[in-house]
Amino acid sequence: MIEAPIRSSLLERLSAVLGDKGLITDARDIAPWLTDWRGRYHGAAQAMVAPANAHELAQIVRIAAQTGTAIVPQGGNSGMVGGATPDQSGAALLLSTRRMNVIRAIDGQARNVIAEAGVVLQTLHEAVAAKGLRFPLTLGGKGSATIGGLVSTNAGGTQVLRHGTMRALVEGIEAVLPDGSLYQGLVTLKKDNRGYDLKHLLIGAEGTLGIVTAATLKLVPALIDRAVVWAGLESPLAARQLLLFLEDCAGHEMEGFEIVPQRCLTNVLRHVPGTRAPLSGAHRWHVLVELVRDNPSAAQPAERAEALMAQALERGLIEDAAISASEAQAGAFWKLRDSISEAERAEGPAMQHDISVPVADMARFIIEAGAKVEARFAGTEVAAYGHLGDGNVHFHVAAPKSADVSAWPATPGKAISAFVHDLVVEAGGSISAEHGIGQMKRDELARLGDPARMAALTAIKRALDPKGIMNPGKLIAL
Numbered sequence: 384m385i386e387a388p389i390r391s392s393l394l395e396r397l398s399a400v401l402g403d404k405g406l407i408t409d410a411r412d413i414a415p416w417l418t419d420w421r422g423r424y425h426g427a428a429q430a431m432v433a434p435a436n437a438h439e440l441a442q443i444v445r446i447a448a449q450t451g452t453a454i455v456p457q458g459g460n461s462g463m464v465g466g467a468t469p470d471q472s473g474a475a476l477l478l479s480t481r482r483m484n485v486i487r488a489i490d491g492q493a494r495n496v497i498a499e500a501g502v503v504l505q506t507l508h509e510a511v512a513a514k515g516l517r518f519p520l521t522l523g524g525k526g527s528a529t530i531g532g533l534v535s536t537n538a539g540g541t542q543v544l545r546h547g548t549m550r551a552l553v554e555g556i557e558a559v560l561p562d563g564s565l566y567q568g569l570v571t572l573k574k575d576n577r578g579y580d581l582k583h584l585l586i587g588a589e590g591t592l593g594i595v596t597a598a599t600l601k602l603v604p605a606l607i608d609r610a611v612v613w614a615g616l617e618s619p620l621a622a623r624q625l626l627l628f629l630e631d632c633a634g635h636e637m638e639g640f641e642i643v644p645q646r647c648l649t650n651v652l653r654h655v656p657g658t659r660a661p662l663s664g665a666h667r668w669h670v671l672v673e674l675v676r677d678n679p680s681a682a683q684p685a686e687r688a689e690a691l692m693a694q695a696l697e698r699g700l701i702e703d704a705a706i707s708a709s710e711a712q713a714g715a716f717w718k719l720r721d722s723i724s725e726a727e728r729a730e731g732p733a734m735q736h737d738i739s740v741p742v743a744d745m746a747r748f749i750i751e752a753g754a755k756v757e758a759r760f761a762g763t764e765v766a767a768y769g770h771l772g773d774g775n776v777h778f779h780v781a782a783p784k785s786a787d788v789s790a791w792p793a794t795p796g797k798a799i800s801a802f803v804h805d806l807v808v809e810a811g812g813s814i815s816a817e818h819g820i821g822q823m824k825r826d827e828l829a830r831l832g833d834p835a836r837m838a839a840l841t842a843i844k845r846a847l848d849p850k851g852i853m854n855p856g857k858l859i860a861l
């Protein structure tokens with residue numbers, strides 16, 4: 384609890400910088416932003432601050448540093464690990480970037496865009512598309528996720544296979560550091576060897592080392608057309624062989640390669656209206672492959688897909704395939720993939736794990752770890768789906784049908800997650816492939832993280848944020 388006179392003097396100082404628009408103290412207006420997207424974490428804040436620009440934000444951070452006030456940055460609040468939700472003490476300021484939403488420049492020749500932290504991903508897509516360009520990162524939360532959040536979680540999505548995660552797409556960063564200084568690193572340099580790279584420290588830092596105010600992002604030419612393939616196959620091992628075949632033959636024409644077990648497709652068809660199976664027969668596993676063309680001299684993706692799938696069929700890699708005949712059908716195939724999370728939720732309680740292992744090992748991991756989990760926790764059912772081409776799947780462990788839903792996930796759920804994470808670490812993998820650590824995985828990272836790495840992370844945090852005001856309790860506990 385904050386004592387009233389201290390609180391009012393803090394609010395007066397904030398108000399002098401932000402005015403009425405930028406300082407929100409009415410609990411009813413703040414409430415919707417105090418719960419995370421999955422509804423797992425509920426926090427409290429003494430106020431929400433929404434600065435209009437980086438200079439206002441820097442002043443706010445200076446005041447917070449002087450008063451030792453915690454700041455929790457929040458963009459679209461679409462994160463999956465409770466990173467943007469304050470703790471329940473009510474001591475923190477929730478810092479919303481919603482008003483910092485200007486696209487400052489789109490440079491068609493340099494092929495980049497400078498976007499402020501609060502720009503929503505979908506808005507950015509539309510703005511650069513109007514100039515014949517494309518920002519090649521997309522994900523299910525694109526209508527809410529912001530540039531600041533995407534940078535700070537080093538987000539991935541469905542085009543990582545070709546274009547990489549945010550880390551590969553951020554060319555420059557502007558940020559307010561925990562002492563309130565403004566780091567101006569938006570200029571893009573292809574070569575720059577002046578020591579530690581602050582940009583890369585801030586990418587994926589989840590707001591624990593500062594607040595990203597803007598970023599320079601790489602653009603690529605807009606797509607001319609695409610073809611989406613839905614193929615049925617025998618096992619994740621066959622999917623891995625198909626991936627290798629397509630990497631050899633299609634190279635950069637392939638932008639996405641997603642794996643879907645039959646269980647997930649069944650649940651989507653059951654719970655999501657307007658969906659239908661692309662193939663008539665039954666298959667234990669499926670893959671979705673996207674082939675694209677952004678160069679007029681390249682072959683048409685639909686023709687390429689047909690030729691490649693005919694070869695894959697001949698080699699026994701796939702059992703059957705459907706190739707999108709229109710943009711609407713391509714969208715329908717993607718909808719099946721994008722609806723899995725929603726359908727799994729509708730089906731019942733499950734423990735979700737966003738994990739990666741080396742790409743070459745993922746198919747075997749899915750089979751072996753799945754069998755171990757189901758043997759160890761009777762009645763559970765594993766559904767691993769997602770970015771096989773990146774060695775990253777969402778490893779869901781569904782509760783037995785007879786499970787006491789009120790106890791799940793607390794009782795068996797935690798033990799299941801620890802078991803899965805142990806298997807991941809044994810396989811040399813990561814317990815967070817793309818969603819970050821936040822508050823959800825903080826203790827698991829502390830339990831399983833390489834000690835030398837954890838010590839270095841802690842030292843960096845202490846050095847840059849000695850007062851511990853930047854998103855405390857997230858990523859690492861001090």
Ligand SMILES: Cc1cc2nc3c(=O)[nH]c(=O)nc-3n(C[C@H](O)[C@H](O)[C@H](O)COP(=O)(O)OP(=O)(O)OC[C@H]3O[C@@H](n4cnc5c(N)ncnc54)[C@H](O)[C@@H]3O)c2cc1C
Nearest residue numbers: 458459460461462466523524529531532533539540590595
């Ligand atoms: C339906 C759905 C599908 C998704 N699919 C994917 C996917 O495929 N791949 C993927 O990677 N993610 C996915 N996500 C997760 C989410 O969209 C990403 O984590 C996204 O990057 C979060 O952006 P945000 O603006 O909502 O950030 P928030 O949720 O608001 O914040 C996320 C973290 O970043 C910090 N933060 C936010 N803004 C700033 C800033 N300006 N400076 C410093 N720190 C900041 C917060 O404190 C928090 O720790 C999905 C989410 C949804 C809802």
